[in-house]
Amino acid sequence: MSAPAHAVARANRILLRKLALVAALMFGFGFALVPFYEKICQVTGIRNLLQPDQVAAANTQVDRSRVVTIEFDANTQRLPWTFKALESHRPVHPGEITHVQYEIRNTLDRPVTGQAIPSYGPQRAAQYLKKIECFCFQSQTLAPGEVRRLPVVFVLDPALPADIGTVTLSYTFFEVAGRDGKPG
Amino acid sequence: MSAVADTHAHHDDHGHHPAGILRWIMTTNHKDIGTMYLWFSFAMFMVGGTMALVIRAELFQPGLQIVNPDFFNQMTTLHGLIMVFGAIMPAFVGFANWQIPMMIGAPDMAFPRLNNWSFWLLPPAATLLVVSLFVPGGAAGAGWTLYAPLTVQMGPGMDLTIFAVHLLGMSSILGSINIITTVLNMRAPGMTLMKMPLFCWTWLITAYLLVAVMPVLAGAVTMTLTDRHFGTTFFNAAGGGDPVLYQHIFWFFGHPEVYIIAIPAFGVVSQVIPAFSRKPLFGYSSMVYATASIAILSFIVWAHHMYTVGMPLEAQLYFMYATMLIAIPTGVKVFNWLATMWKGSLTFETPMLFAIGFLFLFTMGGFSGLVLALTAVDVQMHDTYYVVAHFHYVMVAGALFSAFAGVYFWLPKWTGRMYDEKLGKIHFWLSMIFFNLAFFVQHFLGIAGMPRRIPDYSPVFAEFNMISSIGAFGFGLSQLLLVYNVVKTIHGGRKAPARPWDGADTLEWTHLPSPAPYHSFETPPTVR
Numbered sequence: 126m127s128a129p130a131h132a133v134a135r136a137n138r139i140l141l142r143k144l145a146l147v148a149a150l151m152f153g154f155g156f157a158l159v160p161f162y163e164k165i166c167q168v169t170g171i172r173n174l175l176q177p178d179q180v181a182a183a184n185t186q187v188d189r190s191r192v193v194t195i196e197f198d199a200n201t202q203r204l205p206w207t208f209k210a211l212e213s214h215r216p217v218h219p220g221e222i223t224h225v226q227y228e229i230r231n232t233l234d235r236p237v238t239g240q241a242i243p244s245y246g247p248q249r250a251a252q253y254l255k256k257i258e259c260f261c262f263q264s265q266t267l268a269p270g271e272v273r274r275l276p277v278v279f280v281l282d283p284a285l286p287a288d289i290g291t292v293t294l295s296y297t298f299f300e301v302a303g304r305d306g307k308p309g
Numbered sequence: 310m311s312a313v314a315d316t317h318a319h320h321d322d323h324g325h326h327p328a329g330i331l332r333w334i335m336t337t338n339h340k341d342i343g344t345m346y347l348w349f350s351f352a353m354f355m356v357g358g359t360m361a362l363v364i365r366a367e368l369f370q371p372g373l374q375i376v377n378p379d380f381f382n383q384m385t386t387l388h389g390l391i392m393v394f395g396a397i398m399p400a401f402v403g404f405a406n407w408q409i410p411m412m413i414g415a416p417d418m419a420f421p422r423l424n425n426w427s428f429w430l431l432p433p434a435a436t437l438l439v440v441s442l443f444v445p446g447g448a449a450g451a452g453w454t455l456y457a458p459l460t461v462q463m464g465p466g467m468d469l470t471i472f473a474v475h476l477l478g479m480s481s482i483l484g485s486i487n488i489i490t491t492v493l494n495m496r497a498p499g500m501t502l503m504k505m506p507l508f509c510w511t512w513l514i515t516a517y518l519l520v521a522v523m524p525v526l527a528g529a530v531t532m533t534l535t536d537r538h539f540g541t542t543f544f545n546a547a548g549g550g551d552p553v554l555y556q557h558i559f560w561f562f563g564h565p566e567v568y569i570i571a572i573p574a575f576g577v578v579s580q581v582i583p584a585f586s587r588k589p590l591f592g593y594s595s596m597v598y599a600t601a602s603i604a605i606l607s608f609i610v611w612a613h614h615m616y617t618v619g620m621p622l623e624a625q626l627y628f629m630y631a632t633m634l635i636a637i638p639t640g641v642k643v644f645n646w647l648a649t650m651w652k653g654s655l656t657f658e659t660p661m662l663f664a665i666g667f668l669f670l671f672t673m674g675g676f677s678g679l680v681l682a683l684t685a686v687d688v689q690m691h692d693t694y695y696v697v698a699h700f701h702y703v704m705v706a707g708a709l710f711s712a713f714a715g716v717y718f719w720l721p722k723w724t725g726r727m728y729d730e731k732l733g734k735i736h737f738w739l740s741m742i743f744f745n746l747a748f749f750v751q752h753f754l755g756i757a758g759m760p761r762r763i764p765d766y767s768p769v770f771a772e773f774n775m776i777s778s779i780g781a782f783g784f785g786l787s788q789l790l791l792v793y794n795v796v797k798t799i800h801g802g803r804k805a806p807a808r809p810w811d812g813a814d815t816l817e818w819t820h821l822p823s824p825a826p827y828h829s830f831e832t833p834p835t836v837r
């Protein structure tokens with residue numbers, strides 16, 4: 126501190142560079158939180174929307190004493206497709222492997238890519254509806270005017286709380302592009 | 310140290326700086342820049358305060374009378390952003406600029422030109438925020454936390470807000486780098502770290518917090534920007550993004566931000582209370598360690614702002630216990646301040662009144678914070694007026710009262726003139742009474758379930774809202790006394806002695822005349 130002025134100025138510049146580096150690294154850290162968060166959600170199974178669920182062999186025991194109605198719902202968000210379930214609802218036994226089909230049609234004269242996001246009602250039923258196969262695991266690209274039938278295979282976990290008699294499985298298709306429909 | 314005399318010859322001397330507006334645009338003097346920070350922050354305080362009064366005018370009665378809900382949301386958003394980033398943070402950077410070089414015996418800040426930049430980034434940022442009110446769709450209305458998905462969907466006002474946050478962030482980072490370098494490298498001989506006035510310690514710790522978390526906020530709003538315009542899907546559920554991710558990133562910044570506001574306030578109070586108790590600060594080193602502990606803990610408690618997003622129970626319990634841990638170092642500080650006053654020769658000039666007001670109300674805000682830290686309770690209180698009451702007790706009665714204490718305390722040193730003590734005391738008592746009138750009743754409203762950020766409410770909440778609005782208008786108008794008092798001091802206060810407070814013993818009081826000369830400590834003092 127009793128050092129000559131140019132030595133202090135030099136020490137100041139070195140510290141400036143170090144602190145600027147810390148700031149730059151912390152900017153990167155903000156972005157690093159994104160994959161970190163996804164990994165944590167995946168490991169803890171908090172937000173498992175787009176991967177197949179692990180269905181343990183013990184869970185395939187079918188509970189024939191109980192019937193739960195599954196309702197199928199289909200929506201699109203700012204996407205010129207028609208999207209519907211081929212049946213509106215189906216009664217299932219917990220533990221039973223169930224196949225259903227949805228249908229999408231591209232009404233535009235250009236190819237469009239969409240991604241379906243599932244949601245569940247009531248919300249707490251989400252963790253009991255195990256999807257083995259689903260069109261929501263990948264995005265779908267449709268040629269102009271193309272019609273495609275899409276399968277969903279799921280098992281309802283027999284541990285589903287007894288007070289839930291109806292579960293709604295709802296899908297919404299979003300266009301995969303910038304938010305104004307420009308290709309991303 | 311002959312080199313100092315040398316540089317003095319090359320520097321622009323007392324009379325040689327440009328006059329008029331150019332003096333302020335081109336200045337690299339820490340005192341000029343400190344002054345600009347303080348006036349800028351006061352102007353923003355008035356703008357943000359006016360917005361608060363629009364909110365309270367609308368809430369005076371149930372029903373929609375004055376503004377539409379969209380505009381109401383824009384007011385709550387801008388009020389928060391402007392008060393946090395435009396008023397409180399620049400105010401304390403202003404104190405840092407004025408005081409740190411004088412308190413550690415340095416001639417100026419380490420990087421004077423960078424310092425000029427840090428300040429001049431602020432007016433464009435403030436302009437962007439205000440201009441955003443007039444673009445199609447109006448200003449951002451997503452709340453000061455700028456949560457997705459609203460921010461992904463809003464009009465161009467949101468883009469202006471994002472750029473404003475970028476500029477404010479850059480200003481804070483540059484200012485912080487400057488403060489850290491000044492404190493670490495520019496201290497006078499003999500001024501060891503553990504001899505520094507506590508205000509310098511609190512700013513050193515705050516500046517480290519800022520360098521660590523402001524870039525994270527910049528990253529979060531950058532992600533929002535690319536989600537809006539470049540087809541990324543960080544937070545946009547349409548492409549598999551997650552709005553909850555935004556909340557995690559935001560609060561990773563946002564919780565340390567709370568202490569960025571509070572810790573310099575602790576520093577000011579730690580100068581004022583010993584001066585008017587005529588005793589050294591009780592437990593100086595425990596104060597330093599407590600401040601550092603608060604800063605470190607602030608990085609690992611962020612999710613207590615988001616107990617309701619559907620976290621696993623284990624995570625909620627962890628964040629609850631970690632949050633309650635912060636009460637320990639904060640308690641250390643409060644007890645140290647009380648012990649400093651214990652058996653002191655107390656006098657109650659305006660700075661001391663505001664410091665005691667701070668101590669009293671900040672502790673109350675701390676306790677309501679402990680209530681909110683309990684996850685089982687918070688689920689009931691989340692987004693109610695209880696939360697609004699809590700953070701106004703720590704932000705207004707905490708940070709703002711401490712800034713008032715600092716202004717009255719150092720005004721004689723800055724201007725060389727004494728303020729009007731009687732007016733100062735009236736300002737304190739009006740602020741104290743109207744603040745509590747405005748915010749104490751909001752605890753009851755919150756417990757009864759009144760949600761925040763909604764322009765209308767059930768008629769059962771009418772009386773308390775009316776009381777709160779009266780308090781808010783009273784508090785806002787009382788602040789005009791401060792401007793009047795400051796202007797009156799500058800233009801005609803009686804001459805202040807070099808050391809008007811006989812209990813104040815830091816370098817600016819003991820070694821410099823009042824007003825402090827434009828260039829001070831060009832030859833460093835020797836500290837025993």
